[in-house]
Amino acid sequence: MATREMAAFLRSRRDRVRPGAVGLPEGERRRAPGLRRAEVALLAGISPDYYMRLEQGRAGRPSPSVLDALARVLGLDDDERDHLYRLAEPSPAHRGGEDGRVEARVRRLLDVIAPVPAYVVNGRLDVLAWNAMAAALLCDLAEQPEPSRNMLRYAFLDPRSRAFYADWETIALHGVAQLRTATGQQPGDPATEALIAELDAESPEFRACWERQDVKGPGSGSKTYRHPVVGTVTLDYVGMVLPGGGDLQFVTLTAPEGSPSQDALDKLADGLG
Template sequence: MTLDRRAELGEFLRSRRARLRPEEVGLIDHGARRRVPGLRREELALLAGVSVDHYVRLEQGRTLHFSESVLDAVARALRLNPVERDHLYRLARPWSGEEPPAEQHVRPGLRRLLDSAGDMPAYLLGRGTTVLAWNRQAAALITDFSALAPRDRNKARMVFLDEGMRGLYEDWPGKAADVVAYLRLDAARNPGDAEIADLIDELHQADPEFRGLWDNHELRDKTYGRYVYRHPVVGRVELGFETFRLPDDPDQALVAYTVEADSPSATALRLPAGLAAESQRV
């Protein structure tokens, strides 16, 4: 499923129109029956202060040469958040598509940083949710990445195709929604990446839950948050996470988990880390 930027742009704008009701944006609904949910194109154009024809050309992707003022006006009318606004700009601007993405490599210093993280699980995420590197604490908490084939070291593929992952996350539906929203954003950032396109196509065919979430057109960057794990050995572990993007390669993100000091989760987290150390010595 190669990303068709014109089709993606239209679907994205329609999905954002659909979530707005006339009364929410100060329009009077005269009670006429609506064939589609949300705002009509004419209403959105009115709110944005652009001609209906101009907005229709944007939504239909007839051209990718829209001015910054038009895109800003449409973003305000649709009440887009910063991530969604950047996504609109990315889709509505020309892209040469001449050079394939470069192969990603992990610097030795990053590997040393992961290994020196103590009891803190951490891993390095690349394009298309590929796990590029990890420490033994992350392997003990999530899965033994080293035992997986390189193509299977992928968070999206694991979350949807590995049954063990469904039991690992206390809120699997929330985790799945996060992964899909991030993958859609990543696909738009890297429209020429054939591996991301193949991954989306594979998951689209293999899992109806992925298809349903993909059709929602949600977008979410990986920044910080909280997940609760149900570890098979130590039970429930509540962790926060922080994400740090590499300045020289923003397609690589270091994801580090945190835990409150002296909490039950902090105590529990030491056991899988110890088990990982033992397994490495065997």
């Protein structure tokens, strides 16, 4: 059975597709900039009634061919397409690291790669382990009690995060998109639902981000931090899913050799003795 989550996701993706992008006239009588339901159905080769029931969460489970057609019409990227498939056929997955434990060999790797800041998070962005350099870099987050040490809780509920993250909005949107992905990977997880409820109750900004229905998996990019000791630091991050079938990610932060940001990292390392 199609889920309410899938219905909401389809509506959000339909709303962002401009008619002109798929060869349809824009028209002046449209109530919204996106496609109409009947247009999505036509382009996907399914009946308007069936698509309407999909968006109402009361249709049968769509076939792979229907999901492929919808992904094509709605212009879904790889992360979004995977999310659509998970929502269409949710299944329990192995919850690696669910109890907060990180294998000793992974913790050893965190220490060995110092002075590169590195940490381990799960799908909802709880920080489960990190090395001394990561703690020195993410100093405000390191102060949080371990049970509540979460990237999103820090970003939305700790006012210091807005000064610390130079690109706060980008980081917040990406983090929420990763949390949305986690809900598809681990549907009904109590800890994830509790985090969503907490952030929804306490942060209007989180609610606005959550309503976008964006999804993202682990990836790479750059982040700029305003550190209280070493100043502005721009670092490249790489998130890698750890083996074992769970949702744990190993994240590293680096800077080009000889760059001001690497000099800042070196200064942080010197401060650790």
